[in-house]
Amino acid sequence: MTHASQVTHPDTGQVRVRSRPDGAGSPHDPFGDGFLLDHQHPDLRRVSPGDWLPALRAGVAEEKAELEEIAARGAPADVDDPLRAVGRAGGRLRRVQRAFSCVFSADAGPDLQDVQAHWAPEMAAHRDWVQLHPGLHHRLRELAQRIDAGAVSPTAEQRRMLHRLLAEAEAAGAGLSGTDQERLRELNRRIAAEETAYQRLQRAEAAESAVYVASADELVGLDDAVLSSAREAARAAGHDAGHLLRLGMPVQQPALAVLRDRQTRRRLHLASSERGGMPGDDGRTTRQIGADIAVLRARRARLLGHDHHLDAVLPLRTASDVSAVQDMLRPLIAGARRRLAEELAVVEEHLRAAGDVHDELRPWDLTYGIAAVERAARGAAEGRDDAPGPPADASLPLEEALGRVFAAARRVYGLQVHERTDLPGFVDGARSFEVRDVDGAVLGLFLLDPFARPTKAGGAWMNSFSVASSLTGSRPVVINCLNLARPADGEAAQVTRAEQKTLFHEFGHALHGLLAEAEFEALSGTAVPRDAVEFPSQVNEVFADLWRPSPASGSHLHPGADPHWGRGASMVEHLAAVVLDLAWHTLSPEQAEEAARDPEGFEDQALAAWGLDHPLVPPRYGTGCFKHIFAGSGYAAGYYSYLWAQVLAADAAEWFRTVMDDESALRKAGDRFRAELLRRGDTRELEESFRHAIGREPTLAPLLRSLGMTPPA
Numbered sequence: 001m002t003h004a005s006q007v008t009h010p011d012t013g014q015v016r017v018r019s020r021p022d023g024a025g026s027p028h029d030p031f032g033d034g035f036l037l038d039h040q041h042p043d044l045r046r047v048s049p050g051d052w053l054p055a056l057r058a059g060v061a062e063e064k065a066e067l068e069e070i071a072a073r074g075a076p077a078d079v080d081d082p083l084r085a086v087g088r089a090g091g092r093l094r095r096v097q098r099a100f101s102c103v104f105s106a107d108a109g110p111d112l113q114d115v116q117a118h119w120a121p122e123m124a125a126h127r128d129w130v131q132l133h134p135g136l137h138h139r140l141r142e143l144a145q146r147i148d149a150g151a152v153s154p155t156a157e158q159r160r161m162l163h164r165l166l167a168e169a170e171a172a173g174a175g176l177s178g179t180d181q182e183r184l185r186e187l188n189r190r191i192a193a194e195e196t197a198y199q200r201l202q203r204a205e206a207a208e209s210a211v212y213v214a215s216a217d218e219l220v221g222l223d224d225a226v227l228s229s230a231r232e233a234a235r236a237a238g239h240d241a242g243h244l245l246r247l248g249m250p251v252q253q254p255a256l257a258v259l260r261d262r263q264t265r266r267r268l269h270l271a272s273s274e275r276g277g278m279p280g281d282d283g284r285t286t287r288q289i290g291a292d293i294a295v296l297r298a299r300r301a302r303l304l305g306h307d308h309h310l311d312a313v314l315p316l317r318t319a320s321d322v323s324a325v326q327d328m329l330r331p332l333i334a335g336a337r338r339r340l341a342e343e344l345a346v347v348e349e350h351l352r353a354a355g356d357v358h359d360e361l362r363p364w365d366l367t368y369g370i371a372a373v374e375r376a377a378r379g380a381a382e383g384r385d386d387a388p389g390p391p392a393d394a395s396l397p398l399e400e401a402l403g404r405v406f407a408a409a410r411r412v413y414g415l416q417v418h419e420r421t422d423l424p425g426f427v428d429g430a431r432s433f434e435v436r437d438v439d440g441a442v443l444g445l446f447l448l449d450p451f452a453r454p455t456k457a458g459g460a461w462m463n464s465f466s467v468a469s470s471l472t473g474s475r476p477v478v479i480n481c482l483n484l485a486r487p488a489d490g491e492a493a494q495v496t497r498a499e500q501k502t503l504f505h506e507f508g509h510a511l512h513g514l515l516a517e518a519e520f521e522a523l524s525g526t527a528v529p530r531d532a533v534e535f536p537s538q539v540n541e542v543f544a545d546l547w548r549p550s551p552a553s554g555s556h557l558h559p560g561a562d563p564h565w566g567r568g569a570s571m572v573e574h575l576a577a578v579v580l581d582l583a584w585h586t587l588s589p590e591q592a593e594e595a596a597r598d599p600e601g602f603e604d605q606a607l608a609a610w611g612l613d614h615p616l617v618p619p620r621y622g623t624g625c626f627k628h629i630f631a632g633s634g635y636a637a638g639y640y641s642y643l644w645a646q647v648l649a650a651d652a653a654e655w656f657r658t659v660m661d662d663e664s665a666l667r668k669a670g671d672r673f674r675a676e677l678l679r680r681g682d683t684r685e686l687e688e689s690f691r692h693a694i695g696r697e698p699t700l701a702p703l704l705r706s707l708g709m710t711p712p713a
Contacts, residue, residue: 343568505537576612
């Protein structure tokens with residue numbers, strides 16, 4: 001039974017009638033007719049936890065039937081069949097899988113974690129079935145041969161799509177014998193199961209490691225919004241009084257910048273940095289599970305004919321080889337270490353003069369000291385004394401921060417963003433926004449889930465319910481998830497300056513999806529090589545620092561503050577995480593097995609080899625809390641991608657800065673950047689798109705300058 005409801009569009013006033021199911025879910029197919037509302041917004045009110053696994057399995061069965069039919073056809077291969085046919089196949093599975101991925105990352109209670117535990121190895125097996133299907137591989141290779149012979153004339157994007165499918169199949173083991181393919185399938189199944197185990201235990205340990213503080217006197221420095229959130233977290237955890245400081249993903253927790261009590265800082269830092277030691281049901285820790293995953297990946301790489309896991313994935317990346325990545329890292333590490341030494345000398349002098357530190361510096365003093373020096377510099381620039389707590393502009397209401405993000409998109413790209421309060425949140429507390437082009441045409445939907453919850457993955461990310469595709473008629477519906485402190489009832493949510501930057505970063509990913517134009521979903525928006533995906537998001541960060549409500553209003557940067565201050569410490573901790581990722585994924589099977597016997601010792605050796613074993617600066621992520629590379633997030637042997645993309649992003653950001661004060665020039669630059677980069681997705685090489693947009697090859701010098709480092713002569 002269904003009920004009809006009237007919906008009034010918030011901008012046009014047009015009234016539409018739509019039907020919805022009666023009750024929480026449909027007895028037949030909650031993902032079928034009625035699942036998609038306006039502009040393909042998913043209606044997850046229809047879906048219960050028990051619906052996911054049957055729907056995912058039905059999607060697998062449907063895609064298998066479609067692909068078997070394509071593989072069995074005897075007509076000469078052409079663009080329509082098999083290429084476009086493969087691009088259209090599996091629509092149901094993509095719709096349900098994307099929806100599950102969005103919901104699972106944002107709100108994975110025990111029921112959804114059980115679904116994921118079953119589904120991850122099943123999806124790995126299905127992915128193998130598709131990529132290793134001999135009939136499909138034969139049809140695609142036949143098409144490639146006919147193109148080479150001049151019998152078929154594809155577009156540039158169609159040619160690229162075919163190359164992508166063949167490259168993925170080869171990288172997945174299409175050339176292996178039947179016996180080796182069976183071994184490969186078993187390895188992939190085990191890796192998927194281990195990644196799920198890592199993710200599950202990591203979430204549990206993060207919740208278990210939250211720091212309880214009995215007295216508010218120990219939390220001096222935290223603003224009222226953070227205190228209120230910590231008080232609510234303590235009540236939710238069953239405490240009658242006190243505050244609970246939940247842990248974010250990186251080792252350096254934001255509260256460390258403002259907590260005056262050194263002992264509280266110590267407790268918080270140790271709780272964060274020592275994650276990875278809590279045993280799971282099988283007695284293993286996340287640190288050990290991560291090491292075991294590295295062993296399995298090394299074995300898979302050898303089976304595929306590669307020396308190590310990084311070599312196995314490089315054919316699908318933009319970096320040419322390991323040495324290219326290492327060549328990028330060396331000048332960055334040298335510059336970051338020099339700058340860190342300078343920063344530490346200033347921090348130590350400042351903290352001793354202020355009476356905050358009487359003995360030697362400790363890791364829990366670093367973030368606080370860097371922020372304290374910055375507060376003093378800003379205070380001096382504004383003619384005021386340094387005061388405890390954050391500077392006056394350290395936080396602002398979430399609504400104002402969102403307004404800045406949307407206003408920047410309007411100034412640069414001409415976009416209009418309107419909230420749609422009539423559409424249901426995909427999880428509790430999520431909001432929906434309609435994004436229109438300069439001419440008023442709807443481009444897609446932007447969904448925002450801003451606040452932390454115990455069932456949410458850590459950090460911040462972008463994901464998609466659907467992506468732009470002229471072939472399938474799909475429109476972009478993208479999400480941004482953050483972990484902001486949820487305000488108490490009646491209070492406005494606040495964001496720090498760092499969280500403002502995160503909003504711009506994640507909305508940069510969203511723009512990549514919303515502005516995409518592609519024939520194939522597999523090449524659309526953020527479906528680019530892993531080491532290129534961070535480029536648009538990092539470019540969008542420039543507007544977090546330099547965007548102004550109007551050209552005459554002045555910069556948000558204070559004249560007395562060093563815009564590069566703290567970059568040495570942040571870059572060293574980032575580089576240390578990059579080095580750990582590369583260390584685990586450039587091992588032979590034998591080396592990985594040896595490292596897995598002592599994961600902590602291996603970490604220490606890997607950092608020391610690059611001079612990044614600094615006693616005051618732990619890696620941004622250690623093996624025991626490195627979701628990016630061990631929890632199936634796609635960054636394995638690819639955490640370097642943030643820096644790889646940052647080389648291009650820093651160059652593009654300098655290009656944007658040259659027109660920041662000229663509204664007309666800024667719009668022209670935005671239109672060019674959108675046309676040549678954001679809309680392209682993976683329809684052509686990123687470096688080629690960069691040349692078309694910026695007009696030259698990228699260089700490392702802008703990145704070094706952006707970090708306050710001197711470019712090499």
